[in-house]
Amino acid sequence: MSRSLDNDILSNLKSEDPSTVYRDISSILNHPPGDGLLEIELLGSSHPLEAGVHFLQDENAIAIPKLRLVQAFFIAREILSKHLLKPTIPPEEKTVGATSVILLMDPEHLTATNIRKKSIVSRLQAGALPAQVLQAEQQFVDSLLTSRLHRHTKSPTLWSHRRWLIQNLGSLRSSERIRSDLTNVVMIAAERHPRNYYAWSHARWLFDISNKDESFPLCYTRHSWMT
Template structure:
C-alpha cells in the first residue's frame, strides 16, 4: 500500500486533530513500531483519533499525490466520462495534497465540484476541513477558511462571502440561495453549529497566534447571529442567539486578558460591540442584566439604559487592563475604541484620563518593570485623539 493511500485512508476517518511532526520522527516511528514488519514500516501515527504525520513522509506522499491527482482529474473531468475509480483516486489524492499544501486552489476547486455533483457529502467535507484546520500548517490558510464558509453557505443557505470589518453593515443585506439550487430557503442555524465554528476558530488562534483568517471566520459567524437577532421572530431562538452573543463577549474579554498583545481579538470585540450598538441590540444581551428573566426587553428605553450599562462594563474592563499592562499598544486601542463608542467626554473617561493618562504623559508615573518612554508615547497619542474627538463634537 502506497503512503498516499495509507494517509488518505486515515484522513477518511476524520481525525480529531492533526500534527505535522519534525523530520527526525520519521525514523523514530519506523524503528519504534510493532514487531510486525508492515506496522514497523508505517510512517504515520494514528492514536485515539489523533494523527501525527512526519514532515518527511508527508512531503514524499505529496509529490506522489500530485502525479496521481493530475491523472485522476483528467480521467474524471477531462473526457466527460464518469469513472468511479478515478473519482475515488481524486478524492484520496486531493486530501493528501491539502494536508501538505492547504493553499492548493485546484485541489479545493475539484472537491467543490465533487460536492456539487453530490459525490462528496457537504457535511462530511465540513468535518474534514475542521480536522485540517487543527494543523498549524493549515490553520492560517485563507483559502481553506473560505472553503469552509462555502460549505456552510451550501448546507445552511447562508450569505455569500466573508465579513470584513469595513463591510460589517452590509454583509447580511440579502440572504441568497445556493447557486446550484441545493438550498431552497434560509435554514436557521442552531447554537450548536455556531459554537462549533467558534471553537474551531479559537483552536486555530491558539496553535497559530494572531490568526487573521480565524478571526475573520469568527466575524462571519457572528454576522449570521446578528442577522438572526434582527430578523427572526421566534422568542426561543432569539433568546438562544442573544445568550450566545453574551457568552461570546464574555469569552473574548477573557481571551484578551490571557492574550493581551492580540490586537485581532481587541478589534473583533470592539467591532462586535459596535455592531450590537448600531443595530440597537446591545440591551437584549443577558450579560447586561442581573436577572435572567430580564433578558428580552420589549421597551426601547430599557434597552438604551442597559446598553449604557454594558458600555460601562466594557469601559471598566478596558481601564482595568490598561492599568495592569500599560505598555501594550493593543490595550490602548481597546480603551480608545470603547471611549469612542461610549462618549469621549464622559465623566468616567475624564476621571481616568486625569488619574492615569496625564501622569504617564507627564512622566510623573513610571513604576519599575515598564518601558516608560513607550507608555508616554501611547498616552500622548490618546490625549491627541481625545482632544480631536472633543473638539469635533462641540
C-alpha cells in the same frame, strides 16, 4: 510544513514504496476514526519510524513524518494530474482522496479545494444527504484548521472553503452549531497561531450570520472575543 524539502528528505524519498505510503496516509485522512476532529502533527527527521510504519496514531491524534507525507504527495499529485486531463468529468472518490493529501502538504492548493467543491455539488445532485456531506467535509477541513500545523491554521484558502460550505448548506446551520464553530474551531485556530486574521474574520462572519436570527443570542460579546 515548509514548501522546501530538507536534504535528508530528498535523499530518502525512494526508501520505500510511495504507493503504500500514500494508501495508508490517504486512508486515515479520508476515513478518520469516529466523528471527532483529527489532531494532526508532522514529524521531522528526529523522530524516525521503523520500516512499514507510515504514521503514529493514538485515537484521533496522528503524527506523520514529513518524509512519508512528501512520498504520499507525489502519488496524490499524479492522481490529480490524471483527473485534470478530463476536467468535465465529476471527480471520482480516489481524486477527492488525493486532494486530502495535497492539502495537508499545501493548504493553499486552490485546485484541490475546487475539486472538493465540484465533488460536493456532484454528490448533492446525485441525491446525497446534505447533512452527511457537510459533516464529512467539515470534519476534514476543521481538522486541518485546528491541528498544530503552522500554515494551515491561518490559511485563507481553507477558511474560504469552510465559508463556502456554510454558505451553500446554510439551511442546516443551528445556533448550537455556530456556537460550536466559534468555540471548537475559531478559538482553537486562533490559539494555534497568534494574530490569526483569517480565523477572526471567519468569527466575525459567523457573528453576522447569527445576528440575522434574533432568536439566536450569542453567549459572547463582540469586544470580549473579537479583539
